[in-house]
Amino acid sequence: MIAVEGLPEFDEHELIARIFDKKTGLRGYIAIHNTTTGVAVGGTRFAHYESEEDALRDALRLSRAMTYKCALAGVPYGGGKAVLIAAADAKGSPAHKSKEYLQAYAGRLSALAAVFYTGEDVGITEEDIVTLSTLSKNIIGRPSVGGLPAHWAAQSVYRSIQAALQHVYGSECINGRTIAIKGLGNVGINLAKMLYDAGAQIIAAEIDEGKARQATHEMPGIILVSPDEIMLQEMDVFAPCALGGDLSPQTISKLSAKIVCGAANNQLTTASDGDLLKKEGITYVPDYIANAGGLITVVDELHDGGYNRARVAHRVDDVKKTVKNLLEKSDELDLPPSRVADDMVQKLVSK
Secondary structure, eight states: OOOGGGSTTOOOOSEEEEEEETTTTEEEEEEEEEOTTSSEEOOEEEEOOSSHHHHHHHHHHHHHHHHHHHHHHTOSOEEEEEEEEOOBOTTSSBOOOOHHHHHHHHHHHHTTTTTEEBOOOTTOOHHHHHHHHHHOTTBOOOTTTTOOTHHHHHHHHHHHHHHHHHHHHSOOOOTTOEEEEEOOSHHHHHHHHHHHHTTOEEEEEOSOHHHHHHHHHHSTTOEEOOTTTGGGSOOSEEEEOSSSOOBSHHHHTTOOOSEEOOSOSOOBSSTHHHHHHHHTTOEEOOHHHHTHHHHHHHHGGGSTTOOOHHHHHHHHHTHHHHHHHHHHHHHHHTOOHHHHHHHHHHHHHTO
């Protein structure tokens, strides 16, 4: 057994459950971090991990981030996350999920009815959500209700970039700015299109050749580089939209960007990397604020009056105000935005 409380990611989590089904190969963890402000919400991630400990640590990191995201998005929910360990196929990609596998997972979710609601994340498809929603009442982010959350997550990142541009350059205008995006998955491609339509020069990195071809077809003039080269480009804004851990002393030293604002979760390798960004004169918008649009739309399904698209749009647009206030407070206190945001969350969830 893994000594959970000894892991650096353990942050007084309220519940950590290992889930397993020998017949289907289901293995993973559900972590509930904090429910001070309401029941836990957070997506399900399906990915290949080198070990169960790696998967557990990812679940702990991600569930904590969901608590922070809920608190600063102003929604009455707490943070949770599910991580499913996928066997790798011959190419190293996560293997296919059978219907029986999803049924087994839905059964585990049902044991957490009214305690944890979950939806799409890395490795979970629209078809998976449709299937799971017929098997469990714990599913949010249903395509037939509010649609997939990628559009709204991209929209909140877009609004956050506008706020950061205003703070750094005195204008939120995107036209003419060079923005580098790492990862053209569901959120990354939506964000790229929004920025492209607003007149930005887009530099992007994407390991999936099909997604890269789609991007060049839909956005003539986009510049594609390898993931290893993306942070070496001349840019105004760097938008990490792949997996986490992109920001470390080694990578921060390579950045020409004055702003980092993207959709990936857990972008900082350690908390001290937020301090380093400030030292280097780079304005950082914490990921759990910037990408909150996806959360805002899926939890709206739990509203007593049902899902309301206009309410979602208004709340997502309000992310710009949250970022504006955060950056102003960061300057006032002469502290990194990451530290200021974390302190704001602690005050909210400790009441």
